[in-house]
Amino acid sequence: xxxxxxxxxxxxxxxxxxxxxxxxxxxxxxxxxxxxxxxxxxxxxxxxxxxxxxxxxxxxxxxxxxxxxxxxxxxxxxxxxxxxxxxxxxxxxxxxxxxxxxxxxxxxxxxxxxxxxxxxxxxxxxxxxxxxxxxxxxxxxxxxxxxxxxxxxxxxxxxxxxxxxxxxxxxxxxxxxxxxxxxxxxxxxxxxxxxxxxxxxxxxxxxxxxxxxxxxxxxxxxxxxxxxxxxxxxxxxxxxxxxxxxxxxxxxxxxxxxxxxxxxxxxxxxxxxxxxxxxxxxxxxxxxxxxxxxxxxxxxxxxxxxxxxxxxxxxxxx
Amino acid sequence: xxxxxxxxxxxxxxxxxxxxxxxxxxxxxxxxxxxxxxxxxxxxxxxxxxxxxxxxxxxxxxxxxxxxxxxxxxxxxxxxxxxxxxxxxxxxxxxxxxxxxxxxxxxxxxxxxxxxxxxxxxxxxxxxxxxxxxxxxxxxxxxxxxxxxxxxxxxxxxxxxxxxxxxxxxxxxxxxxxxxxxxxxxxxxxxxxxxxxxxxxxxxxxxxxxxxxxxxxxxxxxxxxxxxxxxxxxxxxxxxxxxxxxxxxxxxxxxxxxxxxxxxxxxxxxxxxxxxxxxxxxxxxxxxxxxxxxxxxxxxxxxxxxxxxxxxxxxxxxxxxxxxxxxxxxxxxxxxxxxxxxxxxxxxxxxxxxxxxxxxxxxxxxxxxxxxxxxxxxxxxxxxxxxxxxxxxxxxxxxxxxxxxxxxxxxxxxxxxxxxxxxxxxxxxxxxxxxxxxxxxxxxxxxxxxxxxxxxxxxxxxxxxxxxxxxxxxxxxxxxxxxxxxxxxxxxxxxxxxxxxxxxxxxxxxxxxxxxxxxxxxxxxxxxxxxxxxxxxxxxxxxxxxxxxxxxxxxxxxxxxxxxxxxxxxxxxxxxxxxxxxxxxxxxxxxxxxxxxxxxxxxxxxxxxxxxxxxxxxxxxxxxxxxxxxxxxxxxxxxxxxxxxxxxxxxxxxxxxxxxxxxxxxxxxx
Numbered sequence: 005x006x007x008x009x010x011x012x013x014x015x016x017x018x019x020x021x022x023x024x025x026x027x028x029x030x031x032x033x034x035x036x037x038x039x040x041x042x043x044x045x046x047x048x049x050x051x052x053x054x055x056x057x058x059x060x061x062x063x064x065x066x067x068x069x070x071x072x073x074x075x076x077x078x079x080x081x082x083x084x085x086x087x088x089x090x091x092x093x094x095x096x097x098x099x100x101x102x103x104x105x106x107x108x109x110x111x112x113x114x115x116x117x118x119x120x121x122x123x124x125x126x127x128x129x130x131x132x133x134x135x136x137x138x139x140x141x142x143x144x145x146x147x148x149x150x151x152x153x154x155x156x157x158x159x160x161x162x163x164x165x166x167x168x169x170x171x172x173x174x175x176x177x178x179x180x181x182x183x184x185x186x187x188x189x190x191x192x193x194x195x196x197x198x199x200x201x202x203x204x205x206x207x208x209x210x211x212x213x214x215x216x217x218x219x220x221x222x223x224x225x226x227x228x229x230x231x232x233x234x235x236x237x238x239x240x241x242x243x244x245x246x247x248x249x250x251x252x253x254x255x256x257x258x259x260x261x262x263x264x265x266x267x268x269x270x271x272x273x274x275x276x277x278x279x280x281x282x283x284x285x286x287x288x289x290x291x292x293x294x295x296x297x298x299x300x301x302x303x304x305x306x307x308x309x310x311x312x313x314x315x316x317x318x319x320x321x322x
Numbered sequence: 323x324x325x326x327x328x329x330x331x332x333x334x335x336x337x338x339x340x341x342x343x344x345x346x347x348x349x350x351x352x353x354x355x356x357x358x359x360x361x362x363x364x365x366x367x368x369x370x371x372x373x374x375x376x377x378x379x380x381x382x383x384x385x386x387x388x389x390x391x392x393x394x395x396x397x398x399x400x401x402x403x404x405x406x407x408x409x410x411x412x413x414x415x416x417x418x419x420x421x422x423x424x425x426x427x428x429x430x431x432x433x434x435x436x437x438x439x440x441x442x443x444x445x446x447x448x449x450x451x452x453x454x455x456x457x458x459x460x461x462x463x464x465x466x467x468x469x470x471x472x473x474x475x476x477x478x479x480x481x482x483x484x485x486x487x488x489x490x491x492x493x494x495x496x497x498x499x500x501x502x503x504x505x506x507x508x509x510x511x512x513x514x515x516x517x518x519x520x521x522x523x524x525x526x527x528x529x530x531x532x533x534x535x536x537x538x539x540x541x542x543x544x545x546x547x548x549x550x551x552x553x554x555x556x557x558x559x560x561x562x563x564x565x566x567x568x569x570x571x572x573x574x575x576x577x578x579x580x581x582x583x584x585x586x587x588x589x590x591x592x593x594x595x596x597x598x599x600x601x602x603x604x605x606x607x608x609x610x611x612x613x614x615x616x617x618x619x620x621x622x623x624x625x626x627x628x629x630x631x632x633x634x635x636x637x638x639x640x641x642x643x644x645x646x647x648x649x650x651x652x653x654x655x656x657x658x659x660x661x662x663x664x665x666x667x668x669x670x671x672x673x674x675x676x677x678x679x680x681x682x683x684x685x686x687x688x689x690x691x692x693x694x695x696x697x698x699x700x701x702x703x704x705x706x707x708x709x710x711x712x713x714x715x716x717x718x719x720x721x722x723x724x725x726x727x728x729x730x731x732x733x734x735x736x737x738x739x740x741x742x743x744x745x746x747x748x749x750x751x752x753x754x755x756x757x758x759x760x761x762x763x764x765x766x767x768x769x770x771x772x773x774x775x776x777x778x779x780x781x782x783x784x785x786x787x788x789x790x791x792x793x794x795x796x797x798x799x800x801x802x803x804x805x806x807x808x809x810x811x812x813x814x815x816x817x818x819x820x821x822x823x824x825x826x827x828x829x830x831x832x833x834x835x836x837x838x839x840x841x842x843x844x845x846x847x848x849x850x851x852x853x854x855x856x857x858x859x860x861x862x863x864x865x866x867x868x869x870x871x872x873x874x875x876x877x878x879x880x881x882x883x884x885x886x887x888x889x890x891x892x893x894x895x896x897x898x899x900x901x902x903x904x905x906x907x908x909x910x911x912x913x914x915x916x917x918x919x920x921x922x923x924x925x926x927x928x929x930x931x932x933x934x935x936x937x938x939x940x941x942x943x944x945x946x947x948x949x950x951x952x953x954x955x956x957x958x959x960x961x962x963x964x965x966x967x968x969x970x971x972x973x974x975x976x977x978x979x980x981x982x983x984x985x986x987x988x989x990x991x992x
Contacts, residue, residue, distance in 0.1 A: 067698070
């Protein structure tokens with residue numbers, strides 16, 4: 005019985021992240037538009053876009069290979085799996101032991117790997133520039149992310165996300181400098197990984213400024229839909245991760261019953277809304293930086309992560 | 323058991339006769355490689371049997387009365403050598419099968435055939451040796467046979483230079499090992515490993531031996547700054563030999579280091595781990611940064627070997643540090659991580675070199691700037707190469723990720739270490755490991771993207787043909803093994819149990835009995851990883867949406883011209899090249915790490931010549947290490963030169979003086 009319940013919770017989790025992800029993107033877009041003084045599209049617009057794209061004919065370049073056609077599905081799958089392993093409204097996910105935080109970071113790395121390859125498949129200069137810059141950003145963001153993961157894991161004594169989330173809800177956390185550093189670092193990494201301003205601009209198609217969009221320029225139809233869904237999922241993943249690690253209140257514990265689950269879901273919705281609002285505020289209040297300023301920006305995240313980690317190493321067992 | 327091994331090794335050496343007989347004997351190439359495959363298969367099975375049976379049984383030993391008269395030659399198979407026998411002969415078997423097809427394209431097959439089986443035999447002999455004399459003899463045999471393979475294509479001037487540098491470094495390494503074993507054996511000359519093990523050296527002597535082992539075995543493995551020969555020599559050899567040298571011979575070097583540091587030297591001091599750890603970290607990040615800057619496919623792969631050796635040494639360093647503090651359980655984790663990476667790296671690096679060999683045969687090109695679009699012409703090779711690229715970039719659910727994950731787990735346990743220096747060094751090394759993993763992914767996006775994707779950049783690339791079935795079979799098997807190790811890592815971690823038990827006195831808990839084949843190194847609440855479930859999840863979430871969309875939305879596809887933001891050019895030269903792909907990384911790290919200088923030679927208005935862009939990269943190891951040493955040696959040699967032209971009287975005086983000096987030293991010594 006407990007097993008079935010757990011399976012239901014895990015299934016609900018997978019469905020929930022998939023259903024909510026476009027909404028989060030839509031909400032962020034709407035809020036940005038409002039902050040800029042525009043009316044903006046309905047928050048449901050991303051759903052319509054996705055449905056329209058899946059029904060459209062896919063146009064492939066003549067020399068597109070099988071990798072180009074499978075990459076969108078693979079990328080979507082990897083990010084979806086990673087997103088459904090992060091506790092959203094309840095901890096104690098049944099499959100959380102199959103991949104810990106390090107594996108989740110590496111799964112995102114796998115997704116990026118295939119997307120960057122797909123960007124180079126047609127052999128256009130835009131695809132190449134996008135892939136090259138995306139990998140440059142990632143090669144600094146991923147170690148920064150791992151440092152943050154290490155910091156959090158050392159505090160909680162586990163890399164298992166469920167255990168970490170349970171620990172963060174508990175009374176033993178307290179205020180720690182390392183965790184504060186990790187939070188700042190994680191926000192920086194999240195901005196860079198999701199191709200948001202100031203690292204990249206998700207709305208632009210201006211040649212010189214785009215990174216992520218340049219990489220997926222050749223995609224259309226259902227393939228583009230999968231990639232759009234994947235990037236929406238990735239944004240949701242990072243917001244959930246930050247919420248799960250640093251704002252775990254309201255989250256239901258394992259097998260807590262439907263009332264707690266409903267409360268957890270409500271709290272989760274509130275956190276997503278808050279995260280989206282903060283992101284929109286941040287994005288409208290800052291200008292995009294030049295590509296070669298990005299390494300310095302990410303270097304800050306890496307150093308913060310490392311600093312937090314060293315602090316923990318030094319203060320442990322004194 | 324050792325008799326079978328000896329027979330197999332003898333067979334390998336005899337197979338070398340196919341080299342001179344080539345031309346007279348019909349299928350000399352096939353016979354040599356098939357024979358080598360058979361012999362390595364036997365050795366592989368023996369290694370596996372010894373490893374599985376090693377848990378309770380005493381190691382198999384034998385001694386022959388050849389070699390030094392008072393010593394004889396000792397041979398032994400324990401868990402450590404059995405494990406490395408598996409690694410070496412797995413790579414050897416794959417290379418032999420690959421060679422059946424690849425050898426047909428060799429310009430002078432006789433020069434390769436004669437030494438290829440001998441090289442395999444030499445590596446096996448190193449693993450079996452149980453005394454310093456046999457070890458050094460086998461080591462030198464391995465070095466020389468591989469050197470002969472490096473200069474197999476001696477008509478290319480670069481290869482001769484590579485061979486020269488390799489020979490110098492190999493002799494230096496053997497010399498360091500010779501001194502190290504001499505110190506271990508002591509004045510009584512107890513050269514048998516058993517005697518050395520019994521007489522643990524004092525901490526001062528042990529420190530010198532460790533340094534010599536790092537110098538000797540480390541130069542063979544390619545530790546920075548002793549790596550300089552490796553990216554020259556490995557690519558110069560024929561591709562299946564490159565695979566053996568990069569994927570397998572470096573592992574024999576790791577074996578040499580592990581044998582000395584963990585087995586012969588006795589309990590470690592606390593700082594040994596620190597030294598090995600820091601060296602490993604530097605090696606990992608420098609290796610991958612150099613690799614990123616290479617545009618020669620095989621040289622890129624060779625530099626990546628340097629990176630992976632660094633990762634292995636990080637695992638070994640953690641094991642040494644924990645062992646010194648008495649945390650045998652965590653030491654076993656670090657050691658298992660390093661040794662699992664030994665297996666993993668031998669799998670995917672052999673696979674990648676085979677792939678580069680297939681590309682070389684198909685196009686005659688190693689320069690990435692002249693390749694491209696091969697995924698259309700060589701689909702199977704492309705698929706296998708892609709698996710290798712993903713595995714070496716440590717992407718789940720493949721095998722490279724498992725060993726790096728285990729290393730990270732060991733790093734996360736190191737706040738238990740009481741020493742302050744280690745506490746600062748370990749997180750820094752963790753950051754370096756994370757950085758090099760991310761850079762490796764960048765590097766292999768570049769390698770695969772430039773070589774196999776895009777449009778062909780030369781006529782040769784456009785006319786490439788798929789590799790033959792032997793090559794494809796060998797690559798396919800290795801790719802499958804990469805997936806298997808990634809999906810059921812527990813099986814291989816369990817195989818490592820007797821090895822860690824032997825070396826650090828503890829082992830990881832049994833993994834195979836756990837539900838769903840999960841990997842749980844310490845405790846489930848702490849960390850666990852399940853490649854199988856991850857693979858199933860990814861497969862399900864890839865296939866299900868694809869099927870749903872194809873069934874209920876649309877599956878209509880149209881082929882059209884490429885879009886490229888509305889400005890397509892038909893010239894393949896307009897694509898991103900390997901150099902341009904690496905440019906952002908060069909901008910970020912280049913000035914510091916490589917002293918990178920970019921020169922743009924822009925013609926004045928009115929001039930008709932082309933603009934030129936030139937990047938100048940330096941290998942700092944050459945600038946600060948090799949060149950000064952070479953200049954010093956050359957200067958001393960110049961000074962000593964006039965000693966060649968003395969009269970007989972002066973020579974006699976010199977001899978007499980030297981004799982008196984030595985006698986005086988001897989008198990003072992006692």
